[in-house]
Amino acid sequence: MSGSIQDTFFEECEELLEAMDEGLTAIEGGDHDSEIVNAVFRAVHSIKGGAGAFGLDELVAFAHKFETVFDEVRSNKLQLNTKLIQLLLRCSDHLADLVSVARDGGSTDEEHHDVLIAGLEEYLDEEEEDLTFEPMGLGGPSVPLPLAMETEKTYQIRFQPLKEMFGTGNEPFFLFQALSDLGALRVELDETELPGFDAMSMDESYLAWNMTLVSTEPKSSVEAVFEFVEGLCELSITSDKDAEEDAAALAALNAAFGMSGDSAEVDLPSPFDAPALAEVAPMAMTEAVERVETVKSESGKSEQRGPNPTLRVDLERVDRLINAVGELIINHSMLAQQIANLDVADLRDVETELEGFKNLARDIQEGVMSIRAQPVKPLFQRMARIVREASAATQKTAKLVTEGENTEVDKTVIERLSDPLTHILRNAVDHGIEKPEDREAAGKSRVGEIRLSASHRSGSVCIEIRDDGAGVNRPRVKQIAIEKGLIPENAELTDGEIDNLLFLPGFSTAKEVSNLSGRGVGMDVVKNAVTALGGRINITSHPGKGSTFTIILPLTLAVMDGMVVSVADQTMVVPITSIIETMRGSDDMINSLGADGMLLSIRGNFVPICDVAGALGLRKPNGDQPPGVYLLVETETGQRSALAVDDIHDQRQVVIKSLDGVCGNIPGVAAATILGDGKIAMILDPESILAAGPSSTSFDSERRMSNAS
Amino acid sequence: MKTKVLAIDDSRTIRNLLAATLEEAGFEYHCAVDGREGVDMYSDVAPDVVITDINMPNLDGFGVIEELRGAGINSKVPILVLTTESAPEMKARARDAGATGWITKPFDDQSLIFALKRVTGAVA
Numbered sequence: 001m002s003g004s005i006q007d008t009f010f011e012e013c014e015e016l017l018e019a020m021d022e023g024l025t026a027i028e029g030g031d032h033d034s035e036i037v038n039a040v041f042r043a044v045h046s047i048k049g050g051a052g053a054f055g056l057d058e059l060v061a062f063a064h065k066f067e068t069v070f071d072e073v074r075s076n077k078l079q080l081n082t083k084l085i086q087l088l089l090r091c092s093d094h095l096a097d098l099v100s101v102a103r104d105g106g107s108t109d110e111e112h113h114d115v116l117i118a119g120l121e122e123y124l125d126e127e128e129e130d131l132t133f134e135p136m137g138l139g140g141p142s143v144p145l146p147l148a149m150e151t152e153k154t155y156q157i158r159f160q161p162l163k164e165m166f167g168t169g170n171e172p173f174f175l176f177q178a179l180s181d182l183g184a185l186r187v188e189l190d191e192t193e194l195p196g197f198d199a200m201s202m203d204e205s206y207l208a209w210n211m212t213l214v215s216t217e218p219k220s221s222v223e224a225v226f227e228f229v230e231g232l233c234e235l236s237i238t239s240d241k242d243a244e245e246d247a248a249a250l251a252a253l254n255a256a257f258g259m260s261g262d263s264a265e266v267d268l269p270s271p272f273d274a275p276a277l278a279e280v281a282p283m284a285m286t287e288a289v290e291r292v293e294t295v296k297s298e299s300g301k302s303e304q305r306g307p308n309p310t311l312r313v314d315l316e317r318v319d320r321l322i323n324a325v326g327e328l329i330i331n332h333s334m335l336a337q338q339i340a341n342l343d344v345a346d347l348r349d350v351e352t353e354l355e356g357f358k359n360l361a362r363d364i365q366e367g368v369m370s371i372r373a374q375p376v377k378p379l380f381q382r383m384a385r386i387v388r389e390a391s392a393a394t395q396k397t398a399k400l401v402t403e404g405e406n407t408e409v410d411k412t413v414i415e416r417l418s419d420p421l422t423h424i425l426r427n428a429v430d431h432g433i434e435k436p437e438d439r440e441a442a443g444k445s446r447v448g449e450i451r452l453s454a455s456h457r458s459g460s461v462c463i464e465i466r467d468d469g470a471g472v473n474r475p476r477v478k479q480i481a482i483e484k485g486l487i488p489e490n491a492e493l494t495d496g497e498i499d500n501l502l503f504l505p506g507f508s509t510a511k512e513v514s515n516l517s518g519r520g521v522g523m524d525v526v527k528n529a530v531t532a533l534g535g536r537i538n539i540t541s542h543p544g545k546g547s548t549f550t551i552i553l554p555l556t557l558a559v560m561d562g563m564v565v566s567v568a569d570q571t572m573v574v575p576i577t578s579i580i581e582t583m584r585g586s587d588d589m590i591n592s593l594g595a596d597g598m599l600l601s602i603r604g605n606f607v608p609i610c611d612v613a614g615a616l617g618l619r620k621p622n623g624d625q626p627p628g629v630y631l632l633v634e635t636e637t638g639q640r641s642a643l644a645v646d647d648i649h650d651q652r653q654v655v656i657k658s659l660d661g662v663c664g665n666i667p668g669v670a671a672a673t674i675l676g677d678g679k680i681a682m683i684l685d686p687e688s689i690l691a692a693g694p695s696s697t698s699f700d701s702e703r704r705m706s707n708a709s
Numbered sequence: 710m711k712t713k714v715l716a717i718d719d720s721r722t723i724r725n726l727l728a729a730t731l732e733e734a735g736f737e738y739h740c741a742v743d744g745r746e747g748v749d750m751y752s753d754v755a756p757d758v759v760i761t762d763i764n765m766p767n768l769d770g771f772g773v774i775e776e777l778r779g780a781g782i783n784s785k786v787p788i789l790v791l792t793t794e795s796a797p798e799m800k801a802r803a804r805d806a807g808a809t810g811w812i813t814k815p816f817d818d819q820s821l822i823f824a825l826k827r828v829t830g831a832v833a
Contacts, residue, residue, distance in 0.1 A: 005729060009722040042719065042764050049793050050722035052815035167778075169787040169809035174830035178823075225827060228810030 009050045010103045014378075016043040017096050021381045024092050028085050034074070041070045047095065056102045059095075062113070065120045066091050078123055087119045093385050152183075152216050158236045160190075160208035165232035172209065178225045183215025208234075315411070318371050325365045326559065326655035332361050333652065333676030362653070365559060373408035373555075376454045376463075379418060380405050383452055386422050390429035397446055398433045398467075400425070403453035409461050413533055413553055417463070420526040420537075424465050424549050425450065427523070432469030432547055442544065444468065456555075460535075460577060463551040472541040474498045481507065499539045499547075503527040534560075534575075534656075534670065536687070562683060563631070564650040564675070568618035573654055573673055573683045574631060574643070581632040582648060600630055600642040607632065611644045615689045616668050633686045641690050656683065667691075711737040712831035715756035717747030717773060718791065719765045723814070727760065730818045736831070744768030748776045758829045759788045760812065763799065771806045778807040787828035791816075 023040035026033075048063035070088070072078035094116050097108050157179075161172060179185050190208040200206075213222065222237055229235075336354055339347065380402040387400040409417075433439075433448035440446055451466040474495060481487045481501045493501075501507060505524040530537045535553035554560060554577065562573035563582070583602070591599045591606065598609040609630070613619040630642040654673040659666065670685035714736045716727045724740045731738045739754045741747035745767040747759070759777065763770035770790050777788060787809040792799045800811050809828050812821055825831055 005722065005725045008725055012721045039766070042766065045764050045793065046720040046722075049720055049814050052793065053722065053726055055815075167807055168804060169785055169807070170828065171785075171787075171830070174827055177830045178827045181826075224823075228824075228827060232804075 006054055009054060010099070012050065013047055013099045013103075016047050017092070017099065018378050018381060019043045020092050020095075021384070024085075024089055025381065025384055027080065028089065032080055037070070037074050041067065041074050044070060044095070047099070051102070059098045059102050062091075062098055062117070063095060065117060065124070066095060069120050069123045072123065084123065087116070089388065091116050091120065093389075096385075152214055153239045155211075155213040155215065155219070155222055155237055155239045157211040157213060157222070158190075158208065158234070159211065159226070160234040161205050161229070162232050162234070163203055163205040165229055166203075166205065168228075168232065170229050170232065175225055175229070176209070176211070179211065179213055179222070182217045182221060182225070183213050186212045313371070318368065321368050322372065325361070325368050328361050329365065329559065329653060329655055330674050330676075332358055334678060335676075337676035369410070369555070369559075370408070372411045374411050374414055375406045375408050376414060376417075377405040379414050379421070380452055380454070382418070383421055383425055386425045387429060387450060390426045394430055395435070396429060396433050396448060397436055398429050398448035398450055401449055401451045403451065404455045407454035407456060407461065409454070409553070410555065413461070416529060416533055417551075417553075420529040420551070421452075421463075421465070423523070423526050425452070428465060428467040428469065428547070432467040432471075434470050438470075457552070461553045461555060463553065464548060465551075466546065466548040468546040471543040471545055471547055472499050472502070472539070474541075474543070477501055496540070499541050502539060503537070531687075559653055559655055560683075562652065562654045562673070563648060564652060564681070565629070565631070565645040566647045566649065567616070567645050568613040569646075570618065571649070571675060571679065571681045572612075572645075573681050574645075574686065575670075575683065576651065578633050578686045579631050580634055580640070583630050583632070585628060585630050585644075602632070602642075605640075607640045607642050609642045609644050610690055612684070612689060613644075613646075631686075633690075635687060635690060641686075643686060643689065654681075654683070711735060712758065712825070712829050713737045713739065713754060713756040714758055714760060714825070715747065715750065715754050716740045716760045717742075717744060717765070717770070718760075718762040719743050720762070723762065723791070726816075727821075730821055734818070734822055736825070744770065744773040747773055751777060756786070757831070758825060759786060760791060761788060762791045763803070771802060774803065774806040774808050789824055789828065 020040050020043040023036045023043070026036050027040070044063055044067045048060055048067055051059040051063060066088075069078065073080060073084075078084070094108070094113065100106070101108055159172070159175070161170075176185065176187055188210045190210055191206070193208065194200075194206045215222070219237060219239060226233070226235055332354075336358075339350055339354065344350075383402075384400045387398055390396075391398045428450050429448070433450070434442065434444075436446040439448065449468050451464070453464045453466075455462050455464075478487075478491075478493065478498050478501070481498075481504070482489050482491075484506060486501065486504050486507065487493070502523045503526075505522065507522050507524065527537050530551055530553070533553055535551055538550045538552075539547060540550070541547040561576040563576055563579060564571060564573055566572070585600065589601050590609070591601060593599050598611075599606040600609050611619075629645050629648050631645060632640060632642055634640050654675070656671045657673055658671055659669065668685060668689040669682045670688075671683045672680050673683055675681050714727075714731055716724060716731075716738065717740070718724050718727070719742055724742075728738050728740065739750065739756065741750050743765045744761070747761060748768065751759070759773070761770045761773045768776070774788050774790070777786065788807065790800075790803045790808045790811045791814055792803070792811055793814045803811060810824055812824050
């Protein structure tokens with residue numbers, strides 16, 4: 001039982017950490033609204049509360065310090081300034097780490113931990129009571145009661161409520177009931193103070209009770225029954241063997257708790273002593289006023305953004321549904337095909353219904369996809385931390401500005417984007433943003449800006465990382481590429497091509513391996529991660545003004561719109577998103593170039609032709625059967641090429657079936673799908689076909705042509 | 710008849726813990742995610758006892774107590790507050806507002822049941 005509750009605790013922690021980050025980011029941005037401060041406080045407080053229930057002491061202890069400092073801010077005893085905000089931000093990062101450690105095991109940097117604790121303590125009064133947190137988790141060990149208390153004692157209890165008690169909902173009868181659980185109880189009503197009927201006042205208390213309890217329980221258990229009415233009643237509890245027993249019991253308890261007390265004082269100072277109350281009252285008043293104001297502002301806000309009711313569903317169920325919808329779509333196309341094959345004269349009615357079926361299937365599919373879709377906000381918020389850490393590590397100042405945080409993307413895509421984004425952002429700080437002095441000298445603000453944005457763009461998601469740093473140092477990039485043998489020494493490359501060299505495996509521009517971005521992985525890893533998601537990544541750069549990475553991703557990983565084509569008698573699918581234009585070729589559009597290079601002339605421009613069948617090894621390159629249809633595609637570098645296929649059949653939605661684990665990575669093939677006739681068709685990856693095909697060297701030739709023209 | 714508990718807490722973890730303990734102990738459990746919802750639900754649920762957190766969005770625990778006590782009209786229903794620290798001033802404030810008692814987080818099953826018992830007489 002506690003396992004699943006603990007799971008929800010960690011889930012909730014994620015949400016709370018997000019809320020905390022969001023609040024702190026707003027605070028960092030200068031918004032010190034009391035509601036924001038309160039929200040952060042509550043988040044930390046809730047993490048602490050939950051952690052306490054599971055005995056996560058380290059987390060509780062740190063959250064407590066953190067929360068206490070925040071409480072001071074909340075009550076205006078502490079002013080927010082840059083130094084404090086920076087500390088709070090680092091603490092929030094550390095708290096997130098502690099949560100991960102509590103969940104996944106491992107350890108945090110102790111030195112770092114101590115530094116932060118010390119930092120927080122600077123803001124706290126020295127006499128701040130050092131609260132001890134007793135781990136009282138579910139099923140936690142209970143303190144064994146010393147055997148010495150097994151002897152029976154007779155308690156004399158006199159209980160006389162004050163009139164104040166009745167305003168608190170406490171009911172004497174229930175207290176007696178609780179007492180009777182401890183042993184044999186006899187209750188006598190003392191009504192001697194009851195006045196005559198005429199003199200009676202509604203809200204006065206006149207009754208008292210005298211009780212005799214015979215119990216083996218220690219006096220503390222009897223007192224515990226009256227805990228809630230302490231200070232609201234006249235209470236006396238005496239026992240026949242009081243003095244000696246209590247001393248013995250206390251000694252035993254002290255031993256049990258490992259305390260070294262030789263004091264026999266049992267009566268703890270009451271929290272409701274008159275002086276304490278007197279102190280509290282004025283404070284309570286001012287706080288009450290503040291509270292009313294807060295409530296007002298809160299209720300105002302809640303109207304604006306009242307959250308929709310939500311339902312938490314196991315992800316596996318959603319995925320099962322998505323699979324079923326995928327099958328439904330396949331099923332539809334099979335049905336459509338079979339009906340078309342029937343020898344029936346008039347199919348109109350059936351086709352209308354079938355069209356309805358298709359639309360409904362699409363609606364269901366979109367609906368299910370939207371369940372998996374999540375805003376990129378949490379991902380973006382985590383990135384703020386990456387930039388913070390990277391700036392600190394490189395002694396640069398950079399801030400992250402995010403846009404389009406509410407753009408929704410498939411959950412898996414969000415999860416797998418985390419690493420590539422982290423890498424790009426670290427790189428942006430490490431290599432892109434200049435040192436503050438250099439920035440000043442270049443007439444820029446000392447603080448570098450990295451803009452992370454997300455948007456929907458015609459059926460795909462576009463994520464952009466734009467920095468205002470120095471831009472790609474092209475001569476240096478080219479030199480390194482030559483040194484590493486990645487390009488021939490005499491290669492003539494366009495600016496765009498040079499920029500994209502960064503994505504080549506084994507490329508790293510850092511002069512020395514910095515501990516930040518030079519971790520043995522280069523931008524090629526980023527590119528692979530994006531490609532694995534069916535996406536593309538591209539960089540554009542302007543010297544002195546900065547670089548922009550653009551990541552284009554499909555909205556979903558399960559279904560896509562594809563163009564069904566035939567290549568050397570096989571049916572294949574090309575993703576619609578990569579096709580710019582299709583055309584039927586005629587002889588006068590095709591120009592030979594060299595031995596086997598071919599160019600297609602389109603409205604006065606030449607683009608290299610890549611024969612798909614040849615590239616895939618299905619037919620000798622540019623064999624006897626000249627292909628008749630061309631798909632104009634654009635590569636990441638902005639180069640256009642024409643893919644030559646035999647014919648175009650159809651444009652339809654296909655369900656993507658991964659080939660990973662079935663036959664590994666096949667160059668040119670992204671995945672497979674099942675068509676309406678039940679046959680399997682390969683989904684092509686134009687990018688890698690162009691890289692593998694015989695015309696892969698053709699961008700040289702193309703430039704030669706364009707230079708010539 | 711089961712004793713009806715209305716728990717008000719913005720932390721899902723705490724709500725889950727309360728639900729598990731209370732349902733196992735034979736209470737009828739209802740919950741609200743913030744003070745405002747708790748007060749709104751109160752008349753529908755008509756609980757025998759209310760357990761409320763202090764720090765919550767949209768009306769905190771003190772606000773809940775004040776609204777439920779409503780100028781002394783509804784002085785009978787026991788209200789227990791959940792506090793993280795057993796800070797005396799927290800308890801004092803809660804009691805000033807009209808709270809019946811308190812439960813210190815983290816709570817264990819017995820202390821929770823014991824507290825409920827003292828204010829409702831529920832046999833669990």
